[in-house]
Amino acid sequence: MKIVTVVKDAAYRENLEKLLRKLGQEYKSAETVCGGQEGYNLIKEEVPDLIIADISLSRMGGLVMLKKLRREKIHSRVILLAEKEDLRQIRQALELGVEGYFIKPVQMAQLEKRILQIEQRVDREYVTEAVFTVENILMGCMNGQLHPEDRLHNITKRRFGFTVYEPGAVFAIWLDEKYNEEKEAAGNLLEQEEALKSGSASQVFEVGTWNLLFVVLYGPEAEKYGDAYFQEKVVPKLCTALRGTVVCIRARAERLVDLQEVLGRMYAILDWNLLFDRGELICMEKIEGMEIMPMRYPVHIESRLKNAITAKNGEEVKQCYYQLYDYLRRKPYSPRDMKECIIRFNMVLLNVYKIRREVESEVEVQRCMQMISTAVSWRQIRRAVERFMQALSFDAIEEEFDRSLSPLVYKAVQLVRKYYDQGITLEEIAAHLFVSEEYLSTQFKKETGFGFVETVRKYRIDRIKGLLLGTKLKLNQIAELTGYADSKYMSRVFKDEVGMLPTEFRKKFH
Numbered sequence: 001m002k003i004v005t006v007v008k009d010a011a012y013r014e015n016l017e018k019l020l021r022k023l024g025q026e027y028k029s030a031e032t033v034c035g036g037q038e039g040y041n042l043i044k045e046e047v048p049d050l051i052i053a054d055i056s057l058s059r060m061g062g063l064v065m066l067k068k069l070r071r072e073k074i075h076s077r078v079i080l081l082a083e084k085e086d087l088r089q090i091r092q093a094l095e096l097g098v099e100g101y102f103i104k105p106v107q108m109a110q111l112e113k114r115i116l117q118i119e120q121r122v123d124r125e126y127v128t129e130a131v132f133t134v135e136n137i138l139m140g141c142m143n144g145q146l147h148p149e150d151r152l153h154n155i156t157k158r159r160f161g162f163t164v165y166e167p168g169a170v171f172a173i174w175l176d177e178k179y180n181e182e183k184e185a186a187g188n189l190l191e192q193e194e195a196l197k198s199g200s201a202s203q204v205f206e207v208g209t210w211n212l213l214f215v216v217l218y219g220p221e222a223e224k225y226g227d228a229y230f231q232e233k234v235v236p237k238l239c240t241a242l243r244g245t246v247v248c249i250r251a252r253a254e255r256l257v258d259l260q261e262v263l264g265r266m267y268a269i270l271d272w273n274l275l276f277d278r279g280e281l282i283c284m285e286k287i288e289g290m291e292i293m294p295m296r297y298p299v300h301i302e303s304r305l306k307n308a309i310t311a312k313n314g315e316e317v318k319q320c321y322y323q324l325y326d327y328l329r330r331k332p333y334s335p336r337d338m339k340e341c342i343i344r345f346n347m348v349l350l351n352v353y354k355i356r357r358e359v360e361s362e363v364e365v366q367r368c369m370q371m372i373s374t375a376v377s378w379r380q381i382r383r384a385v386e387r388f389m390q391a392l393s394f395d396a397i398e399e400e401f402d403r404s405l406s407p408l409v410y411k412a413v414q415l416v417r418k419y420y421d422q423g424i425t426l427e428e429i430a431a432h433l434f435v436s437e438e439y440l441s442t443q444f445k446k447e448t449g450f451g452f453v454e455t456v457r458k459y460r461i462d463r464i465k466g467l468l469l470g471t472k473l474k475l476n477q478i479a480e481l482t483g484y485a486d487s488k489y490m491s492r493v494f495k496d497e498v499g500m501l502p503t504e505f506r507k508k509f510h
Contacts, residue, residue, distance in 0.1 A: 001119045003027040004046055006039030006053035006062070007081065012104075016052065019108050023115060036060025043069060043076065049122045050115070051078045055089060063089065066096050075158075077118050081106060134160055138202050138216050141259035162219040164257040169222060171230055171250050172214035172266055174273075176377060178244030179211035186213055186246075189237055195225040210267055218256060231281040239279045243485060245377045247273045249282045270376045271335040278476060295337040298327050302348050309352045314418065317349070319466070321385060322481060325378070326471035339372050342381060346372070346388055353392055364391040378480060386422065408433060409447045412440060416452075420459040423483035426452045461497050464490070468506040475502055 003025050007013040013029055020027045028046060030039040035058030043051060043065075055062040062080055069076070079100035080093055093101050100114045132155045140146030141164055153163040162168075173190075175182055187204040190213070195201045200221035205214050217225055227250055235248045247270060253262045265284075272287050301323050308316035324345055328338045350365065368391060371384035405413060415429050429452075430437045445451050450458070460482050467478045475487040484490035494502050 001025055001050060001122050002046060002048040003050045003052065003115075004039070004043050004048040004076075005029045006036065006042075006051065006057065006065070008035065008054050008057055015108065016111075019112055019115075023112065025115070025119075036062060036065040040065045040068060043074065044072070047074060048076050050118055051076050053078065053080060055080050055082045055093075063092050063096070066098070070096055077122070079111070079114060079118075132156065132159070134202050134218075135205075137164060138218075138256065138259060139205070141257050142205070142263060144260045146257060160219065162256070165255050166218070168216055168218040168253045168256045168259075169225075169250060170214055170216055170253060170259070170262055170266065171234070171248070172212055172263070173238060174245075174247040174249070174270055174376065175211050175213070175242070176245035176247075176380065177211075178242070179208070182242050182244055183213055186238060186242060189241060190215060190234070193234055195222075195229070200225060207263070212263075212267070214263070214266075216253075216256065216259065227281060227283055227285075235279055235281050245379050246278065247282065247376060248280075251284060271339075273376055274335045274338060274378060274381075275332055277474065290332050292334050293331045295333045295341060297341060297344065298324065301327060302345065305345070305348060306352055309349060317389075318421075321345075322467060322471065325477075325481065326467075326473050329477065330472055339375060339381070342385070343369050343372055346385070349388075350392070378477070382480070405447050406443070408435065408440070409443055412444055412452075413448065413455075416455055416459065420456050421463055421482045424456065457493070457497065460484075461494060464494055464502060465498075465505065468502055469509055478502070 003020060005013060005016055005020075005027060007016060007029070017027065017029060028042060028048075030042045036053075037060045039051075039053060039057065040060060051066075053062045053065065057065070060068075066078060066080075075097070078093075078096070078098045079102065080098050082089060082101065082103055085103055090101060099118060100111075102111065102114075132152065137146065137152075137156060146152075146164065153165070156163050173186055175186065183206065187206075190196060190204050195217060196203075196215065198221055200217055200219055202216040202218070205216075206212070207214070230248065230250055238248065239246050249266050249269070251262055251266050253259060269282065269284065269287060272282060275290065276282055301320055304323070305317065305320040308320055324342070328341065333341075346369065365388060368384045368388035371387070372381055375381045375384065411433055412429050415432065416424065426437050426441060430440045433440065441452055444455075448455065463482050464478055467473055467481065471478075473481070475491065479485070479487040479490040482490065484493070491501050491503075494505070498505060500508070
């Protein structure tokens with residue numbers, strides 16, 4: 001227990017220090033040349049568990065010093081030493097929460113007993129308050145294991161300025177497949193934010209089963225960190241620093257004790273991300289403000305798909321899916337309707353495909369359908385559709401030129417046509433064909449007349465042109481469909497190849 005003594009009589013102070021050494025207490029004594037002012041300065045610096053002070057001190061009396069400390073939220077326990085019994089002083093001491101009031105000369109045995117009693121109380125409080133940290137309290141709310149009572153409310157109100165029956169808010173980040181890879185960077189970015197540094201927010205919590213990070217905002221200061229703050233200050237930093245899918249959600253909690261329910265609601269609306277662009281903060285108010293349109297299944301695209309399957313035209317099949325994405329993203333449809341539409345579209349492909357050949361993996365097909373039904377992002381949906389196409393082993397388009405190619409380069413060309421919009425690399429194709437990159441690169445250019453990178457870029461640029469002219473997709477959506485990490489990089493590559501930016505191309509030829 002840390003103790004500060006502010007006693008003016010040198011002989012009495014020496015006896016007191018002997019007692020504290022005997023009890024094994026950690027203590028510091030204020031020099032009393034300046035009286036209470038010196039004691040006040042030392043107490044402010046040390047913030048002790050116990051103060052032993054004379055009431056009668058020069059320049060700043062013990063009671064005045066204690067009042068000033070209490071106004072500054074220093075709640076150390078106090079034993080006061082008085083020259084004589086004074087009812088007015090006793091009343092003031094009780095109002096200030098003093099735990100001992102002794103008239104000099106004090107018997108050291110009495111003082112020792114009181115100090116030991118206070119030490120036991122401090123030790124019990126340390127154990128109790130070590131459990132009642134903000135993080136432990138909020139974790140209890142999140143797990144549904146907290147049963148609030150007056151004692152808990154008193155501790156949280158005194159120490160942290162809030163109770164769990166007061167409102168708060170939650171800011172969460174969902175990171176998809178890159179959760180384990182990027183959660184540390186995301187957590188570090190959050191911890192640098194003003195809201196956390198201000199003491200109005202908890203530490204960063206992880207919910208690994210949901211690929212989720214979140215912080216809880218609490219107390220009176222939390223109100224100033226609303227949707228606008230996170231949309232303008234926090235979300236852009238996260239989306240710039242993190243390369244994978246980043247979904248940011250903010251929700252209000254009417255009571256912090258209901259945190260488990262709030263997090264469940266936030267997770268349940270994650271798939272509404274399908275209606276938002278990357279970098280947009282999602283909240284229930286925005287979702288409720290949307291005018292969701294009833295969906296009409298695109299029969300005209302389905303007919304085109306059937307014809308493409310019958311013609312064994314893999315590139316045309318791919319184009320049908322691009323047209324479907326464009327159709328789904330033009331109007332605000334519900335996430336459920338959009339995902340059901342894609343599943344139905346897949347089933348058409350599957351049923352027509354089955355007429356001409358056997359499906360190798362029915363289990364993988366079902367798994368892909370399940371991935372779509374639970375998808376939160378367009379990247380997840382696209383990945384599921386790609387796996388679905390792979391499960392069917394659907395052929396890419398074959399050109400007359402291909403007949404002159406060796407079996408190795410023919411297979412490489414087919415893989416490029418099939419996966420160019422997924423960022424396929426020479427290394428990946430070489431590994432798939434069990435040859436070295438150098439050998440494949442040499443043979444590829446020798447037989448086709450073009451380098452591998454040049455060929456992939458050509459297919460991508462052609463696809464970008466088609467999407468710019470044939471759809472109303474945004475640039476970031478086109479970048480996602482053609483294998484680019486972001487629209488800015490895609491625009492630079494496009495301009496290098498075509499001589500103008502994608503937006504200029506769309507405006508000129510549309």
